[in-house]
Each structure stands twice: as structure tokens, then as C-alpha cells.
Amino acid sequence: MKQKQFRFSVSTRGRGIYCISHEVCDWVNRQDIQTGLVTLFIPHTSASLLIQENADPDVLEDLNQFFNRLVPDGDSLFKHRAEGPDDMPAHVRSALTQTQLSIPVTENKLTLGIWQGIYLFEHRTAPHKRMIILHYVGE
Numbered sequence: 628m629k630q631k632q633f634r635f636s637v638s639t640r641g642r643g644i645y646c647i648s649h650e651v652c653d654w655v656n657r658q659d660i661q662t663g664l665v666t667l668f669i670p671h672t673s674a675s676l677l678i679q680e681n682a683d684p685d686v687l688e689d690l691n692q693f694f695n696r697l698v699p700d701g702d703s704l705f706k707h708r709a710e711g712p713d714d715m716p717a718h719v720r721s722a723l724t725q726t727q728l729s730i731p732v733t734e735n736k737l738t739l740g741i742w743q744g745i746y747l748f749e750h751r752t753a754p755h756k757r758m759i760i761l762h763y764v765g766e
Contacts, residue, residue: 628764628765628766629659629660629663629763629764629765629766630762630763630764631658631660631761631762631763632760632761632762632763633654633760633761633763634758634759634760634761635650635654635758635759635761636756636757636758636759637650637747637756637757637759638754638755638756638757639674639747639749639751639754639755639756639757640754641749641751641752641753641754641755642691642713642749642750642751642752643691643748643749644677644679644687644690644691644746644747644748644749645746645747645748645749646681646744646745646746647745647746647747647759648681648739648744648745648746650759651665651667651737651745651761652736652737654761655732655735655736655737655761655763656735656736658735658763660732660735660763660764660765660766661732661733661734661735661765661766662732662733662734662765662766663731663732663763663764663765663766664729664730664731664732664763664764664765665729665730665732665737665761665762665763666727666728666729666730666761666762666763666764667727667728667729667730667745667759667760667761668726668727668759668760668762669726669727669747669757669758669759669760670726670758670760671721671726671755671757671758672717672718672721673714673717673718673720673721673750673751673755674717674721674747674748674749674750674751674755674757675720675721675724675725675726675747675748675750676724676725676726676727676728676745676746676747676748676759677690677724677725677728677745677746677747677748678728678730678739678743678744678745678746679743679744679746680742680743680744681742681743681744682742687746694720694723694750697723698716698719698720698723699716700712700713700716700752701713702715702716711752713750713751713752713753714751716750717750717751718750720748720750721750724748728745730745732763732765747759
């Protein structure tokens, strides 16, 4: 059994959904492991990871709009506003999504469905630099 790790960063332009499939797939393809499991982890409390539709950009826009309606900025329900009105809503959005994904690898390729892509979901309104850690285990 072999293990590999890799870290990369993504600069966001603020709230939105950013495709990271290319970076992940390229790294997996360069490894000498043919079959295994890749785990992606984002060590942030106001951003998350998604596997989602990669063909119609309306899906990503609709998801973003749904979360805007579900958890609006500046909601009087929240006490925590240390970094502004989008601070606590970003934490709630992160709690409702995922900070970790696991994807099987077969023949040195991620086994994503034909319409699936991997995304970073930025929940803050300001630009951020987000770290993503990949851990690959297999043979």
C-alpha cells in the first residue's frame, strides 16, 4: 500500500463555487498508484467542498442562490459577527455542506460520473486564499 499527499491553494474572488477538478485529476494522474482512494480536505470553517454537476453552469448558480436564501447575510438570529455580516452565515453554510470528500480511483483515474466535477464552495463575500489537502492511498 502506498500513500501520497499534496497541498494546493485556490484564490477565490469571494462567494461562489470554483471548479478544482483539473488540479485534482492532474495530480492523481501523475501518481504511481493505479487503484485506491483520494480524500480531499479543506481546513477552513467558512468554505467547503462539493461534487456537483459540471455540464450546466446554471446548476452551480442555482445552488449559490439557494444558499443565499437559506442562510442570508446579516440575519439577526446570529450573534457572531466578528468579521462582518457574512461571517456566521459562512460557518452555517460550511456546516451544511462538506469539508471532506473521498473519491475512488480506478486505473489511475478518479471514478467521477460523466456529469460530476469537484468544487470549492467559498462562503465568504471577500476574496480568500483556500488550502486543499489531498491524501491518496492505494496500490
